[in-house]
Amino acid sequence: MSVERDMPGGLWRLPLAGAVALLLGVGFGRYVFTPLITPLVEAGWFSAQQTARLGAINLLGYLIGAAGANRYAHWLGPRRAIASCLIALVASLAACAWPWGMIGYGFWRLLAGMAAATLTIVVTPAIMARMPEARRPGASATIFTGIGVGTMGVSLIVPWLASFGVGATWLATAAIGAVLAGVSWLGVWRYLPGEAPADTPRQSTSRTPATPWAIIALVIVAYGLSSAGYVPHSLYWVDYIARELGRGLETGNRYWLVLGVGGVIGPALAGAAARRLGFDTALVLAFVLMTLATALPLAFVGVAGLGISSLVVGAMVPAIITLTAGTVHALAPVPRQRQIWGWATLSFAATQAVGGFAMARLYAAAGTYTVPIAAGAAILLVATGCSLAGAIGAHRRRSDRGQKR
Template sequence: MSTQPSTFGAHAPEALDARALFATLAGLCGSFVAIGLARFAYTPLIPPLIQAHWFTASQAVTLGAANFAGYLIGALLGRPIAHALTNRHALRLLMLAATAAFFACAFPLSVSWFFVWRLTSGVAGGAIMVLVATSILPHVPPARRGFVSGMIFLGLGLGIAASGTVIPWLLRHGLRDTWIGLGVLALVLTAISWFGWPRGDAPAAPQHAAAPRAGHADSPRTAFALRLLYAQYAANALGLVPAMVLLVDYVARGLGHGAATGAHDWVLYGVAAIAGPIVCGQAADRIGFRAAWRVALLLQALAVALLAVSSQTWAILVATLVLGAFTPGVVPLALGRIHELVPHDHLEQRAAWSRATTAFALFQALGGYGYSWLFAHSHENYALIFACGAVALTLALLADVFLNRREA
């Protein structure tokens, strides 16, 4: 019998070997390019796009929404693309598509041209979000999956931080050079990740794992818990959107602190986002994903409620740090919760994560448009929008506490 390890960490369940670490790095690069940069780097580029007369204000906002629409499409198409190409080839292709979109956006040939490429970047982001972790985590020892998932989605936090730090520096060289610079960065990260993606599918589960068990996706208990998680993840999107969309505007115009203070607050949001996935992943490894998920819902609800009821500087800073950390931090927690509920069925893990990502993407888009309408028709009532987000997160927490009692 061969003594060579067939999967990552075969001889040391608690350790990560070189292949696992390389795959983790590839996952970080994927989330950085397709989510962190493709989505969050666009926000600070909207004013320069308008000032440079590339697009009108309404066109710039519409082009921003194209990425959200593409994200939803990508979440739906991620698994079919991987089925046709294999996970490794699909992830490589999607990284190239996201990279090409940056270079294409450097040339505003028309609104339609720009819309197509913003939509393409969103499709790549949604599909990568569905595939990236589920291609890597089955090869990682269970005790280290919280850490690895945190590292994978660290890319989201890096993208948020880059949107407040790297983009202003690139803009000194001009708007076109900024898009090209983002494309070069994405190309470098794509090259780094190229050989890091796992070659094969997840290792087969042990023979005894095929027996009926409570953690099988077909069991009523597990099916109910998964449906509840999808609903909670969707509610989490509704809770995060107000801060993602309005936090800077609230500080700058709502509180009258000015655009510079708003920009500094966004940088703080990004710094917290860098730490969020790692801290959440490590916490989940220690206390379990279910407990960490509940704590995340509670802290987010309190943070958004704090924005609704207080305009004190300390309250804004606390809320910014908490929400910045959990914007990417909830992703490894939700994914890890799925792995807890379906511990041995890798195919069902991927299907469940695809459904969860789709639910998040759908309600993120609905929340963005719904909150915008409510904001416009409530005479720019920031407190009302934040209160709605707090209610959504509170309902998600209460559902987890009370409805999950039937598991017991």
């Protein structure tokens, strides 16, 4: 049943609730740790190498959450699954206010990653199932914008809060997170059904063309590699600018804010590009831009170089998510779209987790963030090649189908 007929207010309130859920899950649950790395090191809670491992543990939690999100949602239903994740995220933020050591801190960072991944996977399809088809592109853009808003919000409030101490910062973010969780839950509770997700696609009685598995595999591989290429910016960007480049924490957080601004505009840019170029071609362009922006600090670490890298990488991450989802929707038959998107999300999480631990080892061995940044750019170059091959295959497939008609 569509939300348009029985609850007109849900046309904007439900996507907004989803955006707030991702704001809390990804913006706070994952990215609040990035601008706190330097304060954690300076406060003596952890070494730089230990914070890198904690960042990787958070990515491992994201992988675990991605692997089990669909079963968890079917077990509890979407509303309860979302509620439990919102509660877990607020609890993890509050718990990090105490120096538990690597094991205790690692547990809470792991839990935050699991909850963030579950929200990312469960929220969007549950909401899309309630939206009329004409409203789905706008609703999707609204939901994914929450990630960028969360990143930008973190970059604004965490530096100011850090002056009151690491523990006070975590407690303050937990309090803000509790408010966000309440706002999100009000929309979810009112406009989502309590039963299992109703977005299972109906079997079509018409004959559908063969699924282009090779093309879909290339898209999934490219999407997975993009997450590993993003690890240096998502985990080390602030500390790289603050300590390694010697610019200070305040400057590092300013560039993190720029990255968050990019995350806000990225989904809108992706939608505009897709309308003009098509999803697959726009996806290749997004990969090219992200690769160049990731590699830019290897040559230019001035204001322009760091600013462009922050803005473009921040914008291309949600753009690639949006464009990959659109490409899968265009290529996959309706009965398999949810399953294939699940594979893509799992690929993203798995590669991100492996990349997080690998980048941490690279940093520990090299003693500089330049090596992980270079590795990230190299990975994104491979992803660009995969997306290009996939786009060429998709164009040929459309051309062949047009000739047969």
